[in-house]
Amino acid sequence: MAVDSPSGVIIVAAVFLHAATTIVFGSDSVLKLERLIPPSHELSLAELRAFDSARHGRLLQSPVGGVVDFPVYGASDPFLVGLYYTKVKLGTPPREFNVQIDTGSDVLWVACSSCNGCPKTSELQIELSFFDPGTSSSASMVSCSDKRCSSNFESESGCSPNNLCSYAFKYGDGSGTSGYYISDFVSFDTVITSTLAINSSAPFVFGCSNLQTGDLQRPRRAVDGIFGLGQGSLSVVSQLATQGLAPRVFSHCLKGDSNGGGVMVLGQIKRPDTLYTPLVPSQLHYNVNLQSIAVNNQILPIDPSVFTIATGDGTIIDTGTTLAYLPDEAYNPFVQAISSAVSQYGRPITYESYQCFDITSGSVDVFPEVSLSFAGGATMVLTPRDYLQMFSSSGSSIWCIGFQRSQQPRRITILGDLVLKDKVVVYDLVRQRIGWAVYDCSLEVNVSATGGGRSKDVINTGQWRDSKSSEIDYYYYLFLLQVAFLLHILLSRNFLHFL
Secondary structure (H helix, E strand, O other), X not given: OEEEOOOOOEEEOOEEEOOOOOOOOOOOOOOOEEEOOOOOOOXXXXXXXXXXXXXXXXHHOOOOOOEEEEEEEEEOOOOOOOEEEEEEEEOOOOEEEEEEEEOOOOOOEEEEEEEEOOOOOOOOOOOOOOEOHHHOOOOEEOEOOXXXXXXXXXXXXXXXXXXXXXXXXXXXXXXXXXXXXXXXXXXXXXXXXXOEEEEEEEEEEEEEEEEEEHHHHOOOOOOOEEEEOOOOOOOHHHHHHHOOOOOOEEEEEEOOOOOOOEEEEEOEEOXXXXXXXXXXXXXXXXXXXXXXXXXXXXXXXXXXXXXXXXXXXXXXXXXXXXXXXXXXXXXXXHHHHHHHHHOOOEEEEEEOOEEEEEEOOOOHHHOOOEEEEEHHHOEEEEOHHHHEEEEEEOOEEEEEEOEEEOOOOOOEEEXXXXXXXXXXXXXXXXXXXXXXXXXXXXXXXXXXXXXXXXXXXXXXOOOOOOHHHHHXXXXXXXXXXXXXXXXXXXXXXXXXXXX
């Protein structure tokens, strides 16, 4: 019921169903109603619009409720951290784990309490955690007969003697991990508006690592596991998108300074200057068609087939790789072109297998600009700071080329964090394309969550919001939904006839 007040403000008699409501079945059944808002309380037109908006949201919105937000830590500098990682909450009650952001992997896995070879400490100044399935009330093992056991094409799936679905991963650096799959809950923040983020959870399958080898055993860059963002059916994106909880697009913006950090969302960071190149179809990784490299606007004499899957592993965009890698046919002319451009400003030296230059002027501006050209006309322009690493020695500035030679016999080009930092990078799995735009990743970003043909824009800073503020917003949001729903009941024909 609503009437006009002298001040022009509409007064609404909002009611709610009391917890102690008694329902008496029969022709004289009555629902006991009590007022939630006193009759003297005035609600503005803006608040009434909020009620309607909340109600319409329940009726009309697609299952994609918002942008899924993850914090970003770490940095790209190999002399400091050399990786970016996020925090993920698993189990009931939720426990937090630090996992490396990796677009080159399809599975989220964490070290388990029974792990052999897992590091106990980390030089990244984080406390390592181990998942114990016995302490989570919602954890269950994935059996060999479960269809999810054979859905991950990246792993060497197997079956343990006790009928547990097992896996084994091998990485390009020779390290590896093996274990078994667990079904449990993953908890995350869903951003509804620029000021409202709610805690969400969903059933999720992830790896429980009980063996690690190679570099995964070392404490220098040790984390709790890997956050797989690949295209496989068990990746974080695929599992949440299949449940209608996130769109089939994700984005990141990795800060390139020594403090690192940045933004990562399951959603599309919108930039008008984003350039896109198509993904190579039917590949395990995010393969793109690199066509040429130019230094100081001079295209290098490199056969374009060097970068394709026709003659090797192609060109891959991979956040799990710190640097960038080129096959011999591209690496040699690339280094030679840069050396020629800076020969008058300093002398070439070698430092820890890096090709470096002792520049007497100390300025990075003497180095040339590099351009990577891709299929579809997209170009990634690299400033000197986008492909160089710097360290000081005896008062001189030593600048090292971050591009490395691919390990034989692999013929592969990998674009890692070195060139991906300080850019918005969008992985659009619906349109099968990857885009990028130069951006200051310490600034806010405009994010779009798409699904069912609709889109919704929110503002996200990439940082966790104040938990108390978010909780208040969440309960206010639920309050609006409750009031709108009860108003709908009161004004419906059936309810009036019932009274």
